[in-house]
Amino acid sequence: MKVVLILFLYSIFNSVFAQQVDCIPGVNCQSRLLRVEASTTSLNETFDSPDFLNNTIAPAVDGLLRSPSFMSNFLRDYPIEEPIGFPHNLALCEAEKEQGDPKFANVDCHNPKFCSDPEISADVKAEVCTRFPCTFLVADIADCRPSDAMGMPTLMHYEPVAVKDIDLSIVEGTQSLSGNVLRTCLNVNRMRVETGVQIEFEPIESVDFDNIGLTNLVVELNSPRQICVSATIDLNSPELITDFTVERRNGEEFVSNAMINQTSEGAEVIGLEGYPDDVIATLQTMVLPTLLRHFRPTIEAAIEDVLGTTTESWIQLGLEPFRPASGSSVDIDTASNSFISELGISNMMVGKYVDLLDCAIMKEQEVRIPGDSPCFKEDVYPFGGDSLSYREIPSIRRAIERLSEQFELYENITSESLRERLEGFRERMQEAGESRRYNSQIAPLISQISNNQTRMGLQSGIQLLGNLGADNLTPSLSVAAPDICDELNPSPHSNRSMNNCPIQAYIDLDEVNRLFDNMFESGRLCHSGRGEFQLGNPPLRRGRPNATGCLMRMEEKEDGMSCYLDGAPQLEYNSQTGGYNIILNTRGCYRGAQILGLGRIGGDLNFSISYTPDVCSNNQLCLTDGENDWTVTPGTERFALRDRSILSGMVRRTINKQLSEMLPSERELPGLPNMSPIEFEGRLDMGPGYFGACLQPRS
Known part of the structure; x- marks a missing residue:
């Protein structure tokens, strides 16, 4: 559940860095995933502010000039x-003017084509323009008449x-x-x-x-x-x-x-x-x-x-x-390693084990591992303490084994940045004497990512529509995803606004749900497989569903809890709390035996996760009043989920506890970086089908 929620949060609130090229021809989106409007004053303050120019524009220009x-x-x-006019004697021309020579009275000595200008007399040109003997310029000197004739370059x-x-x-x-x-x-x-x-x-x-x-x-x-x-x-x-x-x-x-x-x-x-x-x-x-x-x-x-x-x-x-072109759509083909292209559940799960291999290589080479390395973050790995110590960083061999296990559990890995990082380990592993292990174990993982990218495809880009205040309209920028947008109908809440808000951003939740649908069908929302749940024949094998579809793993082990998604998650407005619910229904959930053949569970589970967005005291966006609930579809209970099982109560309490730990009642979202020229003002606008936030130039 945790990764689904995190994916949802990141998909909405993180930024997308892109390069402009032609893409997705023929798609003209009417609906918009994100709309941002700003007053002219706020726009000027934001985009011409020293902080924005220093932190955004200056590094961008520096990178361009180094490319x-x-x-x-x-x-x-x-x-x-x-x-271009042939040079003339400018100093002599100005001297003649100063001395009052009448021939130079109305002459512009700085005329760039002085010697070719027909308005300037031949007498003046004779004094200040360069001349060469005619006999120097022709092959037959008999052509020069008189013999002392001169040729003037013009x-x-x-x-x-x-x-x-x-x-x-x-x-x-x-x-x-x-x-x-x-x-x-x-x-x-x-x-x-x-x-x-x-x-x-x-x-x-x-x-x-x-x-x-x-x-x-x-x-x-x-x-x-x-x-x-x-x-x-x-x-x-x-x-x-x-x-x-x-x-x-x-x-x-x-x-x-x-x-x-x-x-x-x-x-x-x-x-x-x-x-x-x-x-x-x-x-x-x-x-x-x-x-x-x-x-x-x-x-x-x-x-x-x-x-x-x-x-x-x-x-x-x-x-x-x-500065997108005002009043016209601009197609943006997101870079292969940009956030929107990397969007995928499996990518999020495997990345930390690439970090682990990175640390293992540094340890083997006796290179200092930075204290803020992802390897040392709390609650990252299911082994070691709350956070790994240096001693617990495994050997290269063991780190590769753990990484390979993750590639088996999470098949739908498409991350270009992870592929590039693995390729970057080649030289370092060679220096560590691990070339054979790289070729036999890491290279196949790189090929697996490349094959997944071809098979599943990456998010192909976004479309921008900008208006910088033309036709007396409020300056605005809106973003659409051509893979999912509605080409006929505009977003139904495109006119919502907050009074006197300097900068307001609105998200179309229908577009968010379509994004989830797209990821469900492509497999980017799944740890393995994709699309609708289908039972095979026989329907069970050793108690585990024999099925295909979009498989989600709740635990990082083969016999751990896993479920097939019964359709993509949906984000809905909760009129009772004034917040939002994430509805996640599953099929064929299964967990293997834990102790002495006991502890297996099975059934179709349905989750409802509720949060209310708010602006925290540190001016970041938070999710508050978190609640989660889950039920079993009647008639699907198996093993310890059945009411008559002596383990039923213990299993249900354990699931409740794990959900509470994964989904605390309050969570701070990935926010605007300190270098951002804008910050949250405090007001939010929430309702069915939309979410709006008011921002302002950072003071």
Whole structure:
């Protein structure tokens, strides 16, 4: 009973962390498992609060910038679509203006395309724009008339900047969040970009110059560089981040003279066809490095733009899940190890024995086991004392035996996180000299989990519908589960609300019950088997039901108490107590003999568990006034459950005692973490088919 109740509590109140991808096409849920509404003031206070940004957004951005996907996202071509003006002598232009030269009176010296602007006179350009002898630019000098004609470069046309290799890392200790301005610095440990450039010349009367260019310009960092990025975060604005800036740390140049010399050695000259090879070679060694220095600002700006725009878009993408699109559904495919995908009774039962094996490996390797390890929690294992001592941590061999026993008892294990943890033991067990035991005993358990995932399927995701106050509506966010939702009818209590509540959350209990139905049919609510109870032929074998269905084990042993669920548990409102009941009916319950062949019990048991939610003194949600009751379906009693059995009274008292121990009259639910930006305000709204709680920004 305890695990069913805990599963129910976790399924309602725990958070779901997800990544946004396309999923579950064609499903448009009308009913909603969870609806949250917040006043605009509360929304602003919550999502732009320093605590929320520091505890939620900052770690999320930090994780994004450390992910391998971040670097791989840079490896592509970045087009420079607009031509760039060839540099002119800005200092001379400004000096002429200051000295009052009338030709420069109305000239904008900072015009980025100064030398190609037809509005600027030829006399002005002749003084401040770079010029090359015509004979330098054509193969046949006879084409230059007069012989001292000059060619003026006007525009530079760049090929796309292609990032071919990059290695980035965060400069530790530089991450900061001041107010809502995020700042962090990155090491550019390695970077190689490739591009090309063609120079366009202004034609003269006798010659239309061909473009002269350089291809295969490979710019490779000759030593690490550092950049810093900063951005203002506003989760309530459409842009999410604004004022994004990139700065070179310590003011260092990205493209050094040594890099330019290296680049010119591999560059290829185009547009000078007809020149002898020795002339081209001289150009590459003597002229190109000087010419490339004109391109340095453009190449550095391009690299800076590549680093900045890609980082900005990556952070923007990472923050999107914190702000669902207003007024439209967003499909969320929950990660394979997220809570909603891990939801399952067997997963909960087996996890503690994976913890036990973890501790056994640490003990074998003489590694200190942390005092807060799950192995040392009270009332976790049916052996040892109330909590295990270090001495009671078993050997690796014995821990694996206990884990294997659990896999036999609880067949429907689908947890991806448990599978990953077991895979992670490979290297540690190898170091402990247990490779053979890993391959023969742990590897089959990993395969069993993978097979169960394929056979049973995981919860496939959720659907979000957000509205951030558009059309004068209260900002809201609602969650649906496409596996169980109603595609035609909205939740019947979608308009319930609490007056002047800053943030209110409502759960549709019909959706919760449909979730239980889904888990019952798939087997995720069962320790083994799934679906409806069916007796075989013969109906009994050695007193135990010969049946199939959704089997629940009440004790962690083969002959311990077990029952088949007679349908999924149902959550109902209790009008007499103002709380809720969990109705759990079973078939074919059986417990083997305990002492000298005595103590067997059998029958169909029906449980009713009642609690009233309340907000505890420590501002967490609690279940109070707990009561539990159970009955035996008349005519199904067997063995010690029969009234005429001399053990009947003792057995019934034992069951009552165990239920009271497992289900105390008051229980604190897994609550909102201390870092959460919200807390319970105190008011609850309870009734048939719904449960609502009022929350507020944490003070």
